[in-house]
Amino acid sequence: MTSDPNEHRTxxxxxxxxxxTPDGLAAADFDAERDLGKPGEFPFTRGAYPTMYRGRLxxxxxxxxxxxxxxxxxxxxxxxxxxxxxxxxDFDHPTLTGYDSDxxxxxxxxxxxxxxxxxxxxMGELFDGIPLDQASxxxxxxxxxxxxxxxxxxxxxxxxxxxAALRGTVQNDSLKEFHGQKTFALPPAPALKLTTDxxxxxxxxxxxxxxxxxxxxxxxxxxxxxxQELAFTIAQGxxxxxxAQRRGLHVDAFAPxxxxxxxxxxxxxxxxxxxxxxxxxxxxxMRDRYGATRAESMRMRFHTQTLGSTLVRQDPLNNILRGGxxxxxxxxxxxxxxxxxxxxxxxxxxxEEAMRISLAxxxxxxxxxxxxxxxxxxxxxxxxxxxxNRLEEAAMAYIERIDGMGNGSxxxxxxxxxxxxxxxxxxxxxxYRYQQRVESGDYTIVGVNDEYxxxxxxxxxxxLFEFDYAEEERQIERLVTSRQGRSESDAARCLREIxxxxxxxxxxxxxILSAVAEGVTEGEIMGALREEWGEYVDPGVF
Amino acid sequence: xxxxxxxxxxxxxxxxxxxxxxxGHDRGVKVIARALRDAGMExxxxxxxxxxxxxxxxxxxxxxxxxxxxxxxxAHMRLMPRMVDALERHGLRGERGxxxxxxxxxxxxxxxxxxxxxxxxxxGVFPVGTFTGEMVQxxxxxxxx
Numbered sequence: 001m002t003s004d005p006n007e008h009r010t011x012x013x014x015x016x017x018x019x020x021t022p023d024g025l026a027a028a029d030f031d032a033e034r035d036l037g038k039p040g041e042f043p044f045t046r047g048a049y050p051t052m053y054r055g056r057l058x059x060x061x062x063x064x065x066x067x068x069x070x071x072x073x074x075x076x077x078x079x080x081x082x083x084x085x086x087x088x089x090d091f092d093h094p095t096l097t098g099y100d101s102d103x104x105x106x107x108x109x110x111x112x113x114x115x116x117x118x119x120x121x122x123m124g125e126l127f128d129g130i131p132l133d134q135a136s137x138x139x140x141x142x143x144x145x146x147x148x149x150x151x152x153x154x155x156x157x158x159x160x161x162x163x164a165a166l167r168g169t170v171q172n173d174s175l176k177e178f179h180g181q182k183t184f185a186l187p188p189a190p191a192l193k194l195t196t197d198x199x200x201x202x203x204x205x206x207x208x209x210x211x212x213x214x215x216x217x218x219x220x221x222x223x224x225x226x227x228q229e230l231a232f233t234i235a236q237g238x239x240x241x242x243x244a245q246r247r248g249l250h251v252d253a254f255a256p257x258x259x260x261x262x263x264x265x266x267x268x269x270x271x272x273x274x275x276x277x278x279x280x281x282x283x284x285x286m287r288d289r290y291g292a293t294r295a296e297s298m299r300m301r302f303h304t305q306t307l308g309s310t311l312v313r314q315d316p317l318n319n320i321l322r323g324g325x326x327x328x329x330x331x332x333x334x335x336x337x338x339x340x341x342x343x344x345x346x347x348x349x350x351x352e353e354a355m356r357i358s359l360a361x362x363x364x365x366x367x368x369x370x371x372x373x374x375x376x377x378x379x380x381x382x383x384x385x386x387x388x389n390r391l392e393e394a395a396m397a398y399i400e401r402i403d404g405m406g407n408g409s410x411x412x413x414x415x416x417x418x419x420x421x422x423x424x425x426x427x428x429x430x431x432y433r434y435q436q437r438v439e440s441g442d443y444t445i446v447g448v449n450d451e452y453x454x455x456x457x458x459x460x461x462x463x464l465f466e467f468d469y470a471e472e473e474r475q476i477e478r479l480v481t482s483r484q485g486r487s488e489s490d491a492a493r494c495l496r497e498i499x500x501x502x503x504x505x506x507x508x509x510x511x512i513l514s515a516v517a518e519g520v521t522e523g524e525i526m527g528a529l530r531e532e533w534g535e536y537v538d539p540g541v542f
Numbered sequence: 543x544x545x546x547x548x549x550x551x552x553x554x555x556x557x558x559x560x561x562x563x564x565x566g567h568d569r570g571v572k573v574i575a576r577a578l579r580d581a582g583m584e585x586x587x588x589x590x591x592x593x594x595x596x597x598x599x600x601x602x603x604x605x606x607x608x609x610x611x612x613x614x615x616x617a618h619m620r621l622m623p624r625m626v627d628a629l630e631r632h633g634l635r636g637e638r639g640x641x642x643x644x645x646x647x648x649x650x651x652x653x654x655x656x657x658x659x660x661x662x663x664x665x666g667v668f669p670v671g672t673f674t675g676e677m678v679q680x681x682x683x684x685x686x687x
Contacts, residue, residue: 093563096566097566099564104593105564105593106563108563108616108621109565109615112616112617113616182567182568182590183564221569222569223569223573312671314671346670346671348616349616428572431569432573432577435577448671458653459652467616538568538590538591539589540589541572542572542573
């Protein structure tokens with residue numbers, strides 16, 4: 001992108017000056033009281049909480065999931081035994097897209113990149129021996145979020161754990177599926193309806209549950225830059241807020257249970273600035289646009305994952321350092337929980353050893369480096385504050401454009417920007433620009449496009465994860481047995497009820513809860529909803 | 543379909559790209575689609591969640607020289623044999639020898655699988671991180687362009 005060797009830009013294209021000084025910051029109308037405030041106070045630029053990591057360290061939450069529920073349950077126990085403090089569930093593609101393990105399109109993907117969950121019984125096995133009122137659990141599922149959450153709530157009920165005691169998160173970010181994760185099942189409007197059903201139901205019945213993890217991570221993995229990640233994530237969040245408000249919910253009733261999820265890339269200061277800008281933007285929008293009055297409604301809390309797409313095949317051990325620097329940026333940006341991607345993930349899902357190193361990376365930052373000793377230690381830096389402002393301005397420009405597409409409604413604007421391909425096309429362009437910068441050598445990645453390039457890149461002696469394809473057969477067998485053991489007439493009645501509720505535009509959670517209790521599968525429930533609402537077909541914008 | 547003679551050297555390569563199965567990781571295939579197009583090729587992106595049969599049918603209909611499959615779900619060892627088989631059933635590979643449609647695969651592919659895929663009859667295997675320039679060169683050279 002840059003041809004002048006004396007010109008420097010961040011990865012998302014923000015110009016970087018040769019020197020930043022406090023005087024320059026003051027001249028740029030920087031007002032510490034207005035723009036920073038104190039940690040834990042509006043506009044939360046310096047952190048979500050007053051004491052930050054002095055009060056409580058970030059949660060070490062490595063996502064995991066593969067094979068059957070049994071196999072993943074074992075990985076959970078391994079992670080908990082090696083320093084993990086929260087759980088996060090990766091579901092396989094069939095589960096993410098709402099198909100049962102025996103569906104034609106599921107072949108080869110059952111349990112491959114995540115755990116296969118077809119029934120409430122699978123969910124029970126996934127958390128076998130793990131106390132649900134103590135572990136903070138994150139379910140990374142979107143269009144079928146309502147179904148998987150119903151299975152989780154059913155599991156809690158069967159174990160006698162009150163729903164009010166559950167503290168966890170369901171990702172439930174349906175809109176980013178169309179340009180980020182691409183594991184959609186339904187068209188945008190009904191998918192948003194289901195997201196809002198979860199918000200509405202939990203606000204009343206599962207009060208400590210985080211109802212949406214508004215996600216930029218996947219948008220970034222899809223190739224966006226930091227500005228776009230910031231803009232589209234906040235825009236999605238605004239659409240969810242407006243959707244819940246249209247249901248008649250008060251913003252202070254549900255907003256405290258919204259959380260966020262970002263990726264973290266290589267450009268160290270730009271990433272820290274992104275997190276700080278995100279908190280400030282969210283706080284201002286929640287207060288000034290949506291009329292929030294509780295601090296809890298304005299306080300952005302977020303999870304961060306180091307970006308898998310920054311991991312390279314050449315000299316894979318170098319990825320440990322990349323993950324460490326990215327994790328440090330997330331911590332200096334004030335993340336509430338963190339996943340460090342495995343250094344071997346350019347080859348396959350991470351091995352146990354890779355996850356042990358990821359956890360150790362987090363512990364070294366927490367215990368050895370001293371960076372957790374005081375909130376926002378870089379706050380006030382002329383460079384960082386300037387970058388924070390620049391990122392906020394650039395992201396707000398996107399938000400205003402999308403707002404305009406909805407004539408002042410972000411809900412309508414985001415649906416329009418998804419529907420007309422605007423968001424996807426912006427991301428595709430950024431993704432292509434980045435690739436061109438890498439291929440031209442304009443942006444150096446060590447071992448990839450410099451003189452140290454290893455032409456015969458290989459995993460060398462790494463012991464990679466070995467997937468056991470017998471897991472697929474085991475899961476299908478389990479599913480078939482489970483269908484045989486239930487009442488078909490009850491299952492059919494539940495599915496009819498779901499269809500009826502969908503047609504009447506009622507909240508679907510109660511009927512889905514009844515269905516999973518009768519052994520109705522995820523694919524059957526999502527199939528019933530597809531029948532009502534149709535299926536989303538990706539327009540293939542490139 | 544690779545025609546012989548002058549045409550083969552002057553006509554731009556026609557490439558069909560698609561993602562098999564339920565895998566949603568489409569960043570790479572879209573970057574490749576654009577890079578191949580910018581390199582002067584005619585690109586048809588069939589999209590995601592398609593079956594091997596749908597790809598083969600489209601390849602026959604679009605009369606392409608190259609079929610490129612992107613898989614980052616780890617399911618390549620299960621899905622690529624289906625792809626080879628589907629192209630054969632549609633008469634695009636096997637009997638035709640040198641006129642075979644070229645079949646490529648890219649994605650999260652461990653080293654150990656690369657040779658197995660080549661033995662399966664895949665003409666080119668491109669793990670994540672492969673530069674688009676390498677792919678352009680591979681296609682052009684293989685087609686004698």
